[in-house]
Amino acid sequence: MTFAQIKEKARAEWEALERGERPRILIGTATCGRSAGALDVLEAFKTELAKRGIDAVIMQVGCIGLCYAEPLVDIIKKGQPRICYHHVTPELVSELIDSYLIKGNPRPDLALGTIGDGDVEGIPRLFDLPTLKPQVRFVLRNCGHIDPENINHYIANNGYAGLAKALKMRPEEVIEEIKKSGLRGRGGAGFPTGLKWEFCRKSPEKEKYLICNADEGDPGAFMDRSVLEGDPHAVLEGMVIAAHAIGARQGYVYCRAEYPLALERLRTALQQMREYGFLGENILGSGLDFDIEIKEGAGAFVCGEETALMASLEGRRGMPCPRPPFPAQSGLWGKPTNINNVETFANVSIIMAKSSDWYASYGTGKSKGTKTFALAGKVKHTGLIEISMGITLRELIFDIGGGVPNERRLKAIQIGGPSGGCLPEELLDVPIDYESLREHGAIMGSGGVIVLDDTACMVDVAKYFLDFTAEESCGKCVPCRIGIPKMLQILEHITSGEGTEEDLVRLRELAELVSSTSLCALGQTAPNPVRSTLRYFKGEYLAHIYHKTCPAGVCPGLVQHKIKIDPELCQACDLCRKACPTGAIQGIPGKPPYSIDDSLCIRCEACLEVCPFDAIQKLTGKASNYGDDT
């Protein structure tokens, strides 16, 4: 089949679906949806529809990014806009079917928004919601809209058009196009993609490799997972385009084992590509021979680093090597290798399908196009979003993310993961682009954004990240292997109330040493969380050191007895006593106040969680600080 024929067939299938008489039910069954119970909802739809003899199309789709509202179900009735329902439970399924599909009541009380032409009274348009309105969705273009296991859906939505176009161009022209788009690597460092391809293209060796980095080890980041689960072909198409540009015959996707669904979707997608001739010999009659193999990681953060990743692909311990030589000169098996991130490839396919000028019209001077972010932590609308570069952190957290829940105050934004930094509230108006973030001590990183509220202790957060990097250090170079644990030790000293001002001096010195002398970027960037918290939250360090208190009430060493019941607020509801695992709480239902036996309290905070009256409080500082009050 020629590409035109393939496309025609795919379009016909898609249109038959769109124009069909049967109602369609789209269920978001990506990992986030599943963890919220989407598979039970799916089963419930199957059963309930069958019971009523309703013939409907049930489609499993990827994540549209509104993870906080999962499970999400979209229902499309002929002639009506698509309606998106949120927090759907198996119990709600028959209600939705009866009210909307049978009786025609669209149930605005359960709906989040409508998608597509036309309006439904009482339901806003989904893409007019504050969470979605500021977004620009290129990488996430198909997530939540198509069946990721059906290649025809992708093709019908302009998929593989970029590949078909690229294969008619000379490799140098493709590279030029990517260079002109201004695309920079989305895996963290932001290296210009076109330039990287050119280095590899120009390497004299004949045999070359292409790698897609799907290791996504930054805890708190899940952009790559969502794209792989919701639109795997967008990434794979980008890889074939890159193979043509640099002249590679073999490609690998190195995906972390913690993503079983992404791996499954990738396998299905590769199979379909082979059937259509998008992989294998003489791809679409162009003379290009290229195939892709999937390799699973085995749980090591450092394997996201490119040289370590290649060592792992060769079946060895994933230890980084000094660069140069760069992978473009000597990479996998010593051959020139080009490695890019998942999102980078997903951008490539859309740039080729549209044009570099179109792409470069989004973003800022040096940061073109869009970037996806995973919003998590203390923010109302946790989920996956995509924005044009250059919008501010404030827009990201407050407009799109809906701000901090439970009426708490924003304290910091952690951006860039273990290599990134914590930015304070005062910097909310900093624009999101590679240079601005770096200037303020954070990095763009891969796109993980964790919002911290005033219950977070910034010294504890710094300690958390060092604990992570110390654990994940491969141990090859001394500064990283020994320096990071030393820094961690100092932080432990401080959080246990033993810290001195001298500790801060040593901490700064070590940070400098570790970052300037480590072998790979893991060590070089590991001190960043410490540096940024010292820069913006020095007061908290000083409180630990001089006042021996943890202002946020987190550090156990400085919180001797931290759980206390306020007699004024206690209503003797008995919930806390029932929740207490050690029987430390005493009281008689209906006879306030209750009290906590400190010798039995293990500070699990289970009581704090269940108390409906906020009567249980944490007291911070050394016991001596609040003396008789306890």
Place this chain on the structure above:
Amino acid sequence: MVEKRTSQLAELIEPYAGRPQELIQVLREIQEELGYLPKEAQEEVAQTLGVPLSRVYGVITFYHFFRTSPVGQHTIRLCLGTACYVRGAAQVLQTLQEELGINPGETTVDYKFSLERVACFGCCALSPVMVVDNTVHSRVTPAKAREILSTYQGS
């Protein structure tokens, strides 16, 4: 029993004979089958793939995924990634440790539960996340963790 295991092992490893680059893949498949990587399996892999035993051991100890002792009937994996940590995963871990009487990386004496800590499942939007065998539980609190555990008691 032992013989059966040996022939099964050989069957698994054979396709990778002489291909050291597949070391991680082979180990993964064996672990999938046996639940862990016993010493005899490590030796067999070294021999068939043609690599020193030290390299096999080096790889096993480098990657968090591999284990050298048997696991319990159910594996509980708790995420302590950043998003989960800032939403109280440490308290959940404490609860699990108390309830099960084991630390991460350990298995209960009755081989019922193994406890592991993981650094992110990519479900961060619904943190804290705890995975029991293949079921993902989101927004876990100490109370919810106890409840989840109780559904496995007696099974």
